[in-house]
Amino acid sequence: MTKEDVLKHLKIAKHAHTRLLQKAKILIDNIDIEEHTKPINSSETDFGIWFNSDGQRLSALSNNPLECMQNIKMMHTDLYEMYSNIYNIYCEGTQNKGFFSKVLGLGKKEVDEDTKILALEYYEKMNITDKGLFDEISRLERRLVAISDEKIESLV
Numbered sequence: 001m002t003k004e005d006v007l008k009h010l011k012i013a014k015h016a017h018t019r020l021l022q023k024a025k026i027l028i029d030n031i032d033i034e035e036h037t038k039p040i041n042s043s044e045t046d047f048g049i050w051f052n053s054d055g056q057r058l059s060a061l062s063n064n065p066l067e068c069m070q071n072i073k074m075m076h077t078d079l080y081e082m083y084s085n086i087y088n089i090y091c092e093g094t095q096n097k098g099f100f101s102k103v104l105g106l107g108k109k110e111v112d113e114d115t116k117i118l119a120l121e122y123y124e125k126m127n128i129t130d131k132g133l134f135d136e137i138s139r140l141e142r143r144l145v146a147i148s149d150e151k152i153e154s155l156v
Contacts, residue, residue, distance in 0.1 A: 001054050003149045009055065010137050010144075013047035017079060017130050024083050024123050027090045028116070039087045042080035051076065057155040063143045068136060075133040082126045089119045 023037045042048045051073065059069045089111060111119070144152065 001057065001152060001155060003144060003147075003152045006055075006058065006144055006152060007141060009047065009050050010141050013051075013076075014134055014137055016045065016047055017076075017133055020079060020083050021123075021126055021130055024086045024126055027086055028119050028123055030090075037087065037091075039080065039084040042077045045076075045080070048076065058140070058144075058152075060155055061143065061147065061151065063147060064140065068140055068143075071136050072133065072140070075129050075136065079126060079129050079133060082122045082129065085122045086119050086126075089115055089122075 027037065043052055056069065058064055059066055090109065092109070
């Protein structure tokens with residue numbers, strides 16, 4: 001595990017979380033959806049897999065408080081759970097629709113105003129969580145830049 005690899009994983013994670021917010025907004029704005037918008041468990045994402053294995057070694061760094069790693073894990077999980085809630089509001093039960101239904105924009109279900117408000121509340125919470133996650137990952141990046149490559153490589 002090199003410093004460069006770790007920083008790359010963190011940069012990709014920030015980008016992936018931004019894309020997740022965009023997917024949620026697409027659902028809320030009633031824009032046609034694609035299969036890749038289906039939610040997955042946070043631990044099954046590329047970042048989740050890395051974070052729960054190699055990424056956990058960063059807890060051993062002297063300049064990285066344990067709560068940093070706990071906060072990142074919690075916010076990453078929360079972000080994916082909120083996205084799943086939004087997805088379920090708009091798409092639950094529509095996964096088995098045929099090709100022509102999807103082409104004609106019938107891949108989402110009708111949602112009443114109260115449920116739309118609930119989806120917007122989840123989206124607002126996602127934005128807040130994403131900002132907190134972005135900030136926490138940025139702090140971790142700064143800590144990593146401040147220490148030597150050798151210290152990170154010694155964590156293997």
